[in-house]
Amino acid sequence: MKTDEIRKAVLEAIASIAPDADVRAIRPGEPLRQQVDLDSMDWLNFVSALHERLAVDIPESDYARLATLDSLVAYLGERRAKKAARPRRAAMQASAPPPTATHLIRGAPVTVRPIRPDDAPMEADFVRHLSEDARYMRFMASMLELPEAKLKYLTEVDQVRHVALVATVEREGKTVEVGVARYIVDPKGTGCEFAIAIDDEWQGSGIAGVLMHALMGVARRRGLATMEGIVLASNVRMLRFTRQLGFRAERDPGDPGTLRVVMALR
Numbered sequence: 001m002k003t004d005e006i007r008k009a010v011l012e013a014i015a016s017i018a019p020d021a022d023v024r025a026i027r028p029g030e031p032l033r034q035q036v037d038l039d040s041m042d043w044l045n046f047v048s049a050l051h052e053r054l055a056v057d058i059p060e061s062d063y064a065r066l067a068t069l070d071s072l073v074a075y076l077g078e079r080r081a082k083k084a085a086r087p088r089r090a091a092m093q094a095s096a097p098p099p100t101a102t103h104l105i106r107g108a109p110v111t112v113r114p115i116r117p118d119d120a121p122m123e124a125d126f127v128r129h130l131s132e133d134a135r136y137m138r139f140m141a142s143m144l145e146l147p148e149a150k151l152k153y154l155t156e157v158d159q160v161r162h163v164a165l166v167a168t169v170e171r172e173g174k175t176v177e178v179g180v181a182r183y184i185v186d187p188k189g190t191g192c193e194f195a196i197a198i199d200d201e202w203q204g205s206g207i208a209g210v211l212m213h214a215l216m217g218v219a220r221r222r223g224l225a226t227m228e229g230i231v232l233a234s235n236v237r238m239l240r241f242t243r244q245l246g247f248r249a250e251r252d253p254g255d256p257g258t259l260r261v262v263m264a265l266r
Contacts (some may be wrong), residue, residue: 006054006080007073013049017042028069056080097159098218103210108169110207112214115164115180120155122168126177131200154182161185163192163218167207178202181211183219183227191226192219203237212245220265228262 011023014036021036032038038046047058047066056079058066066072100113115123127146146154157164164182168175178199183192194215198208219227231238231249239249239259247261 003073003077006076007069009053010050010069010072010076013046013053016049017046026069028073031067032069032072033067050076054080056083096221098163098165098214101214103207105205105207105210106202110167110169110178110210112165112167112210114159115155115157115166115182117156119166119177120151122175122177123155123166123180124151126180126197126199129199130197134197134200154180157182163215165211165214165218167211179207179211181208181215183215185224190224191228192224194227194229196229208241209245216245216263216265224265226262226264228260231259231261233257233259 011026014021014026015023018036018038023036026032026035033043047063051057054076056076058079062075065075098114100111103110103112124146154164162182162184164180166177167179168177170176179197179202181194181196183194185192194212196208196211196215198205198211216227227247229242229247231242233239233256239261242261242263243249245263247263250260250262252258252260
């Protein structure tokens with residue numbers, strides 16, 4: 001809304017509260033309430049009328065900034081501009097890439113960051129060094145090496161509909177993956193399905209919780225309503241872990257060997 005439009009709305013609000021006032025005679029740089037006879041109740045009604053016409057909240061602490069017509073119009077312009085900027089800031093935050101953070105775990109710095117395409121060799125090495133049980137719990141299949149297509153799928157992600165966070169440590173001058181968590185947004189765009197894998201040596205270290213909290217934070221900032229995952233019924237540790245995070249477990253009537261864990265994000 002342009003300044004002239006705001007000024008017109010203000011004058012119309014004054015006319016609605018003080019119909020006998022000559023709004024054309026108001027001097028814009030001089031005290032407004034001295035020119036227009038507005039008692040305390042009239043003033044509150046005037047502020048309410050401005051809120052209705054311009055959709056702007058005016059806290060009592062700001063009343064001093066409404067002394068003149070010019071200052072009132074300038075103030076309302078600022079408030080409307082800030083209100084318009086909030087959705088843009090929210091949209092920017094929602095579309096921003098997942099952040100990078102460093103945590104001290106077991107006395108070692110652990111970096112949690114978005115996975116990158118050039119992490120493919122590190123991801124392959126990570127899966128290769130998982131125990132057979134860990135690989136089965138994650139992929140629900142026995143495999144030693146990831147097929148090239150699967151490796152590409154896991155590392156070349158858009159970080160929008162497919163978000164993947166990797167946890168790494170430095171070991172003998174080499175970056176080593178110790179955990180990874182990811183989610184895929186569902187077709188409706190309202191929820192997502194997650195998966196997580198942790199290196200056997202780092203089980204019970206707390207890195208799983210760090211990864212999941214980071215992943216859930218991204219999902220919440222993106223406005224997703226739910227997060228869910230498929231867990232083998234025999235994976236007692238994972239079921240306990242998700243329960244601690246706030247997920248509820250639901251049995252799949254069509255597959256007694258798995259459970260679906262679900263959590264509301266808002």
